[in-house]
Amino acid sequence: MAESRAGLVVRPMRPEDVEVAEQISAEAFLQVDLATRRATDPEPERRPAARSQRWIDRTARLLATDGPGCWVADLDGRTVGMATSLRRETLWALATFAVLPEAQGGVGRPLLDAALQHSVGCLRGLLSSSSDPRAVRRYQAAGFDLHPQMVxxxxxxxxxxxxxxxxxxxxxxxxxxxxxxxxxxxxxxxxxxxxxxxxxxxxxxxxxxxxxxxxxxxxxxxxxxxxxxxxxxxxxxxxxxxxxxxxxxxxxxxxxxxxxxxxxxxxxxxxxxxGYLGVRGMKxxxxxxxxxxxx
Ligand SMILES: CC(C)(COP(=O)(O)OP(=O)(O)OC[C@H]1O[C@@H](n2cnc3c(N)ncnc32)[C@H](O)[C@@H]1OP(=O)(O)O)[C@@H](O)C(=O)NCCC(=O)NCCS
Incomplete structure (x- = not known):
């Protein structure tokens, strides 16, 4: 467990945290979509219920295989942030990283540091970044090169x-x-x-x-x-x-x-x-x- 911002505790994710983690990620990504939306984009919508359930199922499975890569952040006792990551052979990958908009500022850094502990011993790292400048800053500080992506x-x-x-x-x-x-x-x-x-x-x-x-x-x-x-x-x-x-x-x-x-x-x-593809130790x-x- 680590403490940095006052009232902030970063701790391992537990199965009972997964539903809250889903709500945090849905809210954080909706805010990014609203902030980075182009005039020609459709109106951003919150993740629909069917996709939320798939997110919950996938994260529960990831927690079972990669418990040490999955973390949450509690601020004054309320869970406000989450990071999930996986390790396959000598590759570490970040699955999701999000903090509730109203709690952002000093929460992401210790959360990502905790997830990165799961990468110790891995030669390579991969992540897919949103266009949020906060995320880009965190990933670059963690040693990832960023490559723009197309859709x-x-x-x-x-x-x-x-x-x-x-x-x-x-x-x-x-x-x-x-x-x-x-x-x-x-x-x-x-x-x-x-x-x-x-x-x-x-x-x-x-x-x-x-x-x-x-x-x-x-x-x-x-x-x-x-x-x-x-x-x-x-x-x-x-x-x-x-x-x-x-x-x-x-x-x-x-x-x-x-x-x-x-x-x-x-x-x-x-x-x-x-968004961007982030790579560390690889092209x-x-x-x-x-x-x-x-x-
Ligand atoms: C990315 C995210 C998890 C980071 O959490 P956070 O609490 O905001 O993170 P931190 O405050 O620790 O780090 C953000 C950094 O960006 C900086 N920052 C804040 N606003 C910024 C802006 N508009 N432009 C550039 N940098 C900015 C902060 O100063 C900080 O850098 P520093 O620690 O060197 O001072 C959070 O912002 C979030 O949920 N974003 C939406 C979801 C998302 O895009 N997730 C990434 C998915 S790949």
Missing amino acids: LSGRPDTSTAPTLGAVREARSSDRELMDSVDRRCRGAGRGSDHDLLAEMAPALVLESRSASGYVYADDGRVAALAATDRRTAARLLWAALLTATGDAEVPHVTGANQWALQVGLAAGLTVRTE PPTPYLHNGALL
Whole structure:
């Protein structure tokens, strides 16, 4: 336990904290969305109930696998902040970090320091930052390099999609292959996080003698993608766009993943910038589209 701002106690998260942590993150991110909203953006809304429940379920599972990476901050006895993180092999990743707007100022720093204790012994770190300047300042101070991210969205025109060949639905026996691809892209397999991703979206796999990769995508919304080479990654992204019945969304495209921008623009999607990928001890992974929480 640590104490810095008067009345502030940072302590390990407990299962009974998870629902409050969800409310804190929903409120903090709504305020960021309202503050950083562009004139063309839709009116920001609070996280809907179904997504809140998925957030709670995922965080409860993370707490079970990565208890030492999950913390809350109490201010005068009220829980006002939370940080969750995970460690996979030698990679540390920040899942969520939020403080209630009215309590911000000196709460985030000790919370992030506590979560970073879980990174001791990890060579690499990854996080997906919002556009909040407070978050950017904290991450840079913690030694992360920040790379702007793009989001591709809109109704995809798949008339120019290449032949997809051997793209097929993933099987549970593909997990080792998928972890190998992840190790090549980001230095660590995902392990049990594949279960969490599979609950967000079905996975497609492309496997040949010389190239492999996977994408998690639901109705054109990409949750994560990794491949051994750009050509395979591009084919998987086309396969993901082909699952769209309406608008597609491809978030978390860094400048290192120009192949994704090329596919998105060829499919007629629009591009905007949103947030940053933070990396420590590594370059932005490629060909790779990270998941915002599980990276
Ligand atoms: C990011 C967040 C968790 C940090 O909590 P916090 O209590 O505000 O954090 P701290 O006060 O310890 O650190 C914020 C830093 O930004 C600085 N800061 C505050 N307002 C700023 C601004 N408008 N521009 C630049 N820096 C600013 C603070 O001075 C402080 O830096 P310092 O410690 O070097 O003085 C919190 O602001 C938050 O919940 N934001 C919304 C959700 C979010 O974006 N989370 C990150 C998700 S990836």
